[in-house]
Amino acid sequence: MTSFEQTALRLSNLRFAWPGAEPLIRVGLFELRAGERVFLAGPSGSGKSTLLGLLAGTLQPQQGEVLIAGQAVSRLSSRQRDQARADHIGVIFQQFNLLPFLSVLDNVTLACRFSKRRSARAASRDGDIESSARRLLGELGLPTETWARPASSLSVGQQQRVAAARALIGAPELILADEPTSALDVDARGDFLRLLLDECVAANTALLFVSHDRSLMDRFDRAVDLRALQNEIAA
Amino acid sequence: MSALFRLAWASLVNRRFTVAVTVATIALSVLLLLGVERLRIEARSSFLRTVSGTDLIVGARAHPVQLLLYSVFHLGDATNNVGWDSVQRLATRDDVAWAVPISLGDSHRGYRVVGTTSDYFRHLQTADRPLAFVQGEAFDGLFDAVLGADVAAKLGYALGDSMVLAHGTAALNPHQHDDRPFKVMGILGRTGTPMDQSVFVSLQAIQAIHLNWRSGTRIGNAPAEPTAEQLQPSSVTAVFVGLRSRMATFAVQRAVNEDRNEPMTAIMPGVALQQLWSMLGLVERALQLTAACVVLAGLLGMLAALLGTLSERRREMAILRALGAGPTTVSGLLLMESLLLTVWGLLTGLLLLYVLTAALMPFVLQATGIALDLGWPAASEWRLMGWVLLSGVLVGAVPATMAYRRSLADGMMVKQ
Amino acid sequence: MQFGNKSMWQLVFSALIWVGLQSAAMAEVRGIDWLELIPPEELKAMESQPIVDHNGTPIAPDYSNSHPVLTMNGVEGRIPGYIVPITVTEENTISEFFVVPYFGACIHVPPPPPNQIIYVKPEKPIEMTEIWAAYWIEGKLKLENQANSLGQSSYSMELTSVTPWEG
Numbered sequence: 001m002t003s004f005e006q007t008a009l010r011l012s013n014l015r016f017a018w019p020g021a022e023p024l025i026r027v028g029l030f031e032l033r034a035g036e037r038v039f040l041a042g043p044s045g046s047g048k049s050t051l052l053g054l055l056a057g058t059l060q061p062q063q064g065e066v067l068i069a070g071q072a073v074s075r076l077s078s079r080q081r082d083q084a085r086a087d088h089i090g091v092i093f094q095q096f097n098l099l100p101f102l103s104v105l106d107n108v109t110l111a112c113r114f115s116k117r118r119s120a121r122a123a124s125r126d127g128d129i130e131s132s133a134r135r136l137l138g139e140l141g142l143p144t145e146t147w148a149r150p151a152s153s154l155s156v157g158q159q160q161r162v163a164a165a166r167a168l169i170g171a172p173e174l175i176l177a178d179e180p181t182s183a184l185d186v187d188a189r190g191d192f193l194r195l196l197l198d199e200c201v202a203a204n205t206a207l208l209f210v211s212h213d214r215s216l217m218d219r220f221d222r223a224v225d226l227r228a229l230q231n232e233i234a235a
Numbered sequence: 236m237s238a239l240f241r242l243a244w245a246s247l248v249n250r251r252f253t254v255a256v257t258v259a260t261i262a263l264s265v266l267l268l269l270g271v272e273r274l275r276i277e278a279r280s281s282f283l284r285t286v287s288g289t290d291l292i293v294g295a296r297a298h299p300v301q302l303l304l305y306s307v308f309h310l311g312d313a314t315n316n317v318g319w320d321s322v323q324r325l326a327t328r329d330d331v332a333w334a335v336p337i338s339l340g341d342s343h344r345g346y347r348v349v350g351t352t353s354d355y356f357r358h359l360q361t362a363d364r365p366l367a368f369v370q371g372e373a374f375d376g377l378f379d380a381v382l383g384a385d386v387a388a389k390l391g392y393a394l395g396d397s398m399v400l401a402h403g404t405a406a407l408n409p410h411q412h413d414d415r416p417f418k419v420m421g422i423l424g425r426t427g428t429p430m431d432q433s434v435f436v437s438l439q440a441i442q443a444i445h446l447n448w449r450s451g452t453r454i455g456n457a458p459a460e461p462t463a464e465q466l467q468p469s470s471v472t473a474v475f476v477g478l479r480s481r482m483a484t485f486a487v488q489r490a491v492n493e494d495r496n497e498p499m500t501a502i503m504p505g506v507a508l509q510q511l512w513s514m515l516g517l518v519e520r521a522l523q524l525t526a527a528c529v530v531l532a533g534l535l536g537m538l539a540a541l542l543g544t545l546s547e548r549r550r551e552m553a554i555l556r557a558l559g560a561g562p563t564t565v566s567g568l569l570l571m572e573s574l575l576l577t578v579w580g581l582l583t584g585l586l587l588l589y590v591l592t593a594a595l596m597p598f599v600l601q602a603t604g605i606a607l608d609l610g611w612p613a614a615s616e617w618r619l620m621g622w623v624l625l626s627g628v629l630v631g632a633v634p635a636t637m638a639y640r641r642s643l644a645d646g647m648m649v650k651q
Numbered sequence: 652m653q654f655g656n657k658s659m660w661q662l663v664f665s666a667l668i669w670v671g672l673q674s675a676a677m678a679e680v681r682g683i684d685w686l687e688l689i690p691p692e693e694l695k696a697m698e699s700q701p702i703v704d705h706n707g708t709p710i711a712p713d714y715s716n717s718h719p720v721l722t723m724n725g726v727e728g729r730i731p732g733y734i735v736p737i738t739v740t741e742e743n744t745i746s747e748f749f750v751v752p753y754f755g756a757c758i759h760v761p762p763p764p765p766n767q768i769i770y771v772k773p774e775k776p777i778e779m780t781e782i783w784a785a786y787w788i789e790g791k792l793k794l795e796n797q798a799n800s801l802g803q804s805s806y807s808m809e810l811t812s813v814t815p816w817e818g
């Protein structure tokens with residue numbers, strides 16, 4: 001399955017409720033094409049974490065379907081969903097993305113340790129996964145002397161870039177970014193986003209960027225409001 | 236699997252202070268466990284090789300184990316002696332092939348002096364091997380002595396050297412028989428038994444040096460040329476007996492036990508050893524149980540350390556989940572960490588054991604006659620280490636299970 | 652597994668026969684009685700001896716008339732008795748032992764005569780036994796011509812097995 005003819009992400013008739021509560025997620029149809037970059041606005045508490053869990057496959061919907069890179073994941077076993085996540089999705093959190101006891105380089109290559117598919121992609125592109133990691137770190141503006149240092153010794157801004165490199169390695173079809181710039185200085189936010197977007201374009205990786213910082217909105221192909229998404233019957 | 240191993244290793248190295256304490260605790264407990272086991276094995280084999288080739292041991296009436304202990308192992312003292320008449324009667328029985336009397340009570344710089352006949356070296360064996368001289372031969376002249384291997388080595392004696400015996404068995408002794416020094420006539424090979432720490436002289440020699448002693452006090456010098464009558468021993472501590480036919484063992488034993496002339500006990504060494512061992516068995520088991528409890532304590536320390544870090548590691552676990560690791564992998568990480576900690580503890584403990592054994596070997600030999608072994612671990616020791624490893628993994632299953640549950644619930648989002 | 656498969660049934664049948672033979676063989680192990688080891692004339696003499704008196708002086712045993720039963724040579728079977736170790740190895744196993752009909756009796760009962768003692772030196776030392784426990788000792792009786800001081804031969808046994816005596 002080649003990614004250029006697939007959708008990176010597709011939600012249809014999705015319904016999710018926590019046990020004993022009212023349905024929290026109701027999405028009729030939501031789609032990301034391959035390489036599409038979408039800004040998702042939504043304040044915390046509006047079900048954002050739950051939606052991300054459903055997208056990543058750590059949660060299973062009671063009704064509806066989630067397609068990741070053309071693969072229907074919501075009816076799979078949890079182990080299969082974990083593998084799909086490893087193979088097709090890169091995740092960036094707001095902060096504390098890295099394992100502090102590993103070096104910068106090891107943190108980046110860790111993503112490939114859980115996915116043979118991404119390992120293969122990285123190797124076919126750069127020779128081996130370490131070279132791929134180094135390339136990405138270089139492109140994201142991290143000085144070479146930081147690569148061997150423990151991740152905890154870097155600044156927040158640098159750590160977020162390392163997180164981006166990890167999400168990008170092996171060219172996954174989709175990156176889920178949950179408020180990745182919210183912990184950075186205002187000045188640094190623009191730089192970070194530019195670098196991330198450049199990389200996504202280069203690898204044709206779709207990006208779902210969740211944030212409340214609307215100043216960044218215009219750099220994306222599309223902007224969607226989470227609350228509006230919830231009430232949609234059709235996109 | 237190797238990814239998990241490297242993650243676990245990096246994670247532990249990162250927390251090196253806590254890890255070092257945990258490893259040290261396990262190592263010390265393993266040291267105790269293996270140390271006890273080693274001593275137990277060595278003590279047992281050391282005892283068991285001491286007695287062989289003797290059908291009966293006869294002494295004044297006493298508990299069989301007590302008689303065994305003082306006559307063979309030179310542990311403790313006899314409260315009474317066997318009269319010379321009884322010794323003669325025993326030696327001249329039709330069914331007795333040989334009888335070797337021994338006389339205990341003197342010492343030389345802490346080593347026991349054994350008064351006996353030269354037949355001792357011909358009949359007594361250890362570990363089914365006869366006694367061998369590495370230098371010289373049995374005593375011939377009145378004031379000749381034969382040394383056990385350790386006595387000669389420790390005190391640096393060679394053939395022809397002169398030595399002074401002391402009265403009583405205390406190590407530092409003001410009561411010296413220095414009016415009658417002895418000449419080293421022979422040195423025995425190593426047996427790994429209390430014989431190595433003994434000095435052998437003739438029965439007559441014991442008599443000779445005591446001629447001027449009354450009630451434990453020395454009066455003047457012993458006579459230079461004692462008469463045969465003066466040298467005749469009146470009693471001995473015990474007699475080792477070999478029979479013409481072993482089928483007569485029970486009959487001779489009964490005859491000695493029921494002797495109307497003197498209260499005596501005859502023991503079959505194998506049976507007395509069996510009794511000794513069932514007595515010691517309780518002590519052995521108590522020691523083993525204690526050591527096992529200490530190991531458990533060490534592992535519980537590891538449990539506490541791992542549990543303590545669980546909350547801090549929620550973020551770490553969420554990151555792994557985001558990368559595609561399942562809750563099984565996350566709990567596997569903790570299990571791998573407990574395995575690594577246990578293995579490091581085991582190896583360190585083993586290393587400590589060898590270092591301590593090497594350092595303490597000479598002292599233990601001197602004090603107890605037990606020769607510690609620096610060889611490869613015995614089968615029982617491997618088994619113990621296996622149990623420790625298994626226990627470590629079982630203990631690790633506790634934080635691993637908790638991590639599994641939390642990771643399952645948290646997913647990749649940690650609700651801070 | 653198909654029913655009606657001939658070779659399968661042959662296998663089952665042979666197995667059953669084998670099991671049957673084994674249990675038959677086990678039931679065949681001859682029990683040896685201690686009294687069988689004493690010649691009839693000596694048994695008669697023993698019966699005319701006074702009953703054990705715990706108040707009197709112990710009777711000194713006279714074993715110059717104790718002889719083995721020559722026909723017991725080569726008899727295979729098992730005998731219940733107590734194990735008295737003669738030689739204990741460094742590994743706490745027994746490499747030589749006596750089998751006796753009773754052990755640790757009071758001093759008013761004489762010790763066992765030579766024809767009530769069996770000497771055993773097994774090929775491989777046996778595990779340490781308990782002094783006060785009884786065992787089935789199985790093997791082949793032999794008469795050794797050991798010259799003891801009374802010029803008699805005595806029983807020994809080629810050991811097959813030692814098992815605890817259950818009562």
